[in-house]
Structure formats: structure tokens, C-alpha cells
Amino acid sequence: MPSTDGDRGRPRLTVMRDVAKLAGVSHQTVSRVLNNHPNVRQETRLRVLEAMQSLNYRRNLAARTLVTRQSDTLGIIGFETTLFGPASMLYAIESAARDAGYMVSIASVRDLERRHVVEAVDRLTQHAVDGVIAIAPKLTVTNALAQAPPSLHCVAVGTAGEPDAAPTVGIDNTAGARLATQHLLDLGHATVHHVAGPADWPEAQERVEGWRDTLYKAGAVVPPADPGWWDAESGYARGRVLAADPQVTAIFCANDRIALGVLRALHETGRRVPDDVSIIGFDDMPDAGYFLPPLTTVRQDFRELGHRALALLLEHMAGDSTTDQVLVTPHLVPRASTGPPPLR
Numbered sequence: 001m002p003s004t005d006g007d008r009g010r011p012r013l014t015v016m017r018d019v020a021k022l023a024g025v026s027h028q029t030v031s032r033v034l035n036n037h038p039n040v041r042q043e044t045r046l047r048v049l050e051a052m053q054s055l056n057y058r059r060n061l062a063a064r065t066l067v068t069r070q071s072d073t074l075g076i077i078g079f080e081t082t083l084f085g086p087a088s089m090l091y092a093i094e095s096a097a098r099d100a101g102y103m104v105s106i107a108s109v110r111d112l113e114r115r116h117v118v119e120a121v122d123r124l125t126q127h128a129v130d131g132v133i134a135i136a137p138k139l140t141v142t143n144a145l146a147q148a149p150p151s152l153h154c155v156a157v158g159t160a161g162e163p164d165a166a167p168t169v170g171i172d173n174t175a176g177a178r179l180a181t182q183h184l185l186d187l188g189h190a191t192v193h194h195v196a197g198p199a200d201w202p203e204a205q206e207r208v209e210g211w212r213d214t215l216y217k218a219g220a221v222v223p224p225a226d227p228g229w230w231d232a233e234s235g236y237a238r239g240r241v242l243a244a245d246p247q248v249t250a251i252f253c254a255n256d257r258i259a260l261g262v263l264r265a266l267h268e269t270g271r272r273v274p275d276d277v278s279i280i281g282f283d284d285m286p287d288a289g290y291f292l293p294p295l296t297t298v299r300q301d302f303r304e305l306g307h308r309a310l311a312l313l314l315e316h317m318a319g320d321s322t323t324d325q326v327l328v329t330p331h332l333v334p335r336a337s338t339g340p341p342p343l344r
Helices: 016-023 027-034 042-055 059-068 084-099 114-126 139-147 173-186 202-218 232-243 256-268 302-317
Strands: 073-079 103-109 131-136 153-158 168-171 193-196 250-253 278-280 297-299 325-328 331-333
Touching: 016 027, 016 042, 027 042, 027 114, 073 084, 073 114, 084 103, 084 131, 084 302, 103 114, 114 131, 114 139, 131 139, 131 302, 139 153, 153 302, 168 173, 168 302, 173 202, 173 250, 173 278, 173 297, 173 331, 193 202, 193 232, 193 256, 232 250, 232 256, 250 256, 256 278, 302 325
Parallel strands: 073 103, 073 131, 131 153, 153 168, 168 325, 193 250, 250 278
Antiparallel strands: 297 331
């Protein structure tokens, strides 16, 4: 029988731990039974199902899931952030899923540690989702999805992980960095400095690689790339250093918010953009065209990312795909913050 709610004596909703206690198993085992995980002994499976029936535990949803394996609900794993890229990805994926007729269940993790992502997968399996899409700016997220039950298909939006990790959809960050760097070289700049993102984020590393490779191939000097964070404060601090060097004429920033900080630093030190220094960002956030001057940047199409991630997940759910990685090509958005180098 369902337990009662404190002094009011009202029955409360039976939860998974009640089933686990009655069946004498862990709540993870109950979750595996709900998701038809193969690594559960038949005797244990029957005991859990009997406990569910006895407690009237989500009878309709459980029966539907076990029989049809469909709930028309997709899970999304995100994390608490105000960063433009991950927040935009989350919105794009949710919109694509709803446009396709799916309900959405979102599990937000406090950080990107592997164990917290695994816990988020467990929470979503309790909601009997048909598949999972995870925002994966770090490899810990992509690799953690490999621990999901075999019957639960998962796709990561980010960087490809280990060989047995989840399929991924992501922006071709290396190609985007090459676009940005080559644009500045084509304008006549002798080299390009880079204000990088955090060193432990793969997308920041990929942008460094694309920038560095382009300079190598052009025979240009490769300045050091100092990693920072994804915000204007980090860009401002590095921008103050670069502004003091009169040899700096072109700067590629790892995202638009970093570029905003660099622009502020250059303005305060009297370096004109683009007359003295050209600046290019990455993302094309909605405000980029309203920077002073309007920011040249590399655009990520988050709407396409969301639709491609959903399409890849549905293909794997249907057993129609052998694709493990999809890269979306970014494109250059020229504006007024880039121009030829100053005459010496």
C-alpha cells in the first residue's frame, strides 16, 4: 500500500525507492528493469515487477514502457550556465524535439563530472524517456553516456569522445578557427594573436589548433595562446596586455564575449578598431552586430545543430544509422571590426 503523508494521513505517491525496498534491491536495479536492461536476472526482474504491481507504482507508464518501449519523451542533459553557446544549444535541441512532436524532460547537472552525468541518465531512465541528447562541452559528458543501458540511445552535442562513447553532433571548431585566421591573413596582417578559451574545453583546444595550423601553413609567426575563461572579463585582462604591444594588429577571440572585453581594453588604451587592430570573434551571438564597431565573427548555427542532433538520435533509435559523428560547418560573418593592417 502507498505510504501516508505525515500527520495529514493522505497517501503519497509511490516512488522508486519504495519499490526497491519491497523487492529487496537497489533503486538502480529497479531502473534497469524499467528500461529492460539485459543485465538483470529473471528472478530479480519478476520480483521488481511484482513489487511495482503491489504498490501501484506508475502502473500505466511502466506498462507502456515495458510493452511498447515508447513514451514519446526525450531526455536532455544540460548544465547550469549563462554561457551563450551551451545555453543556445539547449534551447535549439528542446525546440527541435518539440517540433518533432516529442515531450521533453530536462535533467540539469551542477557540473560536468562523469558521476553527475551518470546520475542524470539514471534520473531520465526513471522517466522512461525514449532517448537522450546531452550538451557535452567536455569529454567527461560524452564518455559518461557510454554507461547508459544498451536499450537507451544517447547522442552528445559537443566533441567526440572515446571509441565506445556516444555518437556526437558538433560544430567544426577547427574549420571555424581557420576561417577566422585566414580572413585576417587575407586582409594583409603578418600574423594573428589568439585569446583562447579554457584549456580543458575541447572546443577551445580545437579553435587553438585551427588558428595555429593556419598560421603554420602561411609561414607566419605563431604567438603564444594564453587560455582564459569564456567571458568579457577574461578578454579584457588579456586585451590590456595585447593593447600595449604596438606590433599586435590582429586578434582572433575564442568567442564573442571575449571579443567584447578585448574591444573595451583597446578602446581604453587608444587603439582604434579596425584602424590599428582588427578583432574577430566566434559564435555570432545576437548582440554581435551591435558592438562598437559591429563584430566580425564566425557563426555557429545552433538551430541546425539541434535538428541534426535530433535526426541522429532518431536514426539510432530506429536502427537506421551507423554514423558516429556529424560536424556542422560554421561560416564567416564579416562586419566592421576587421580591416587591413595600419601602414607602417
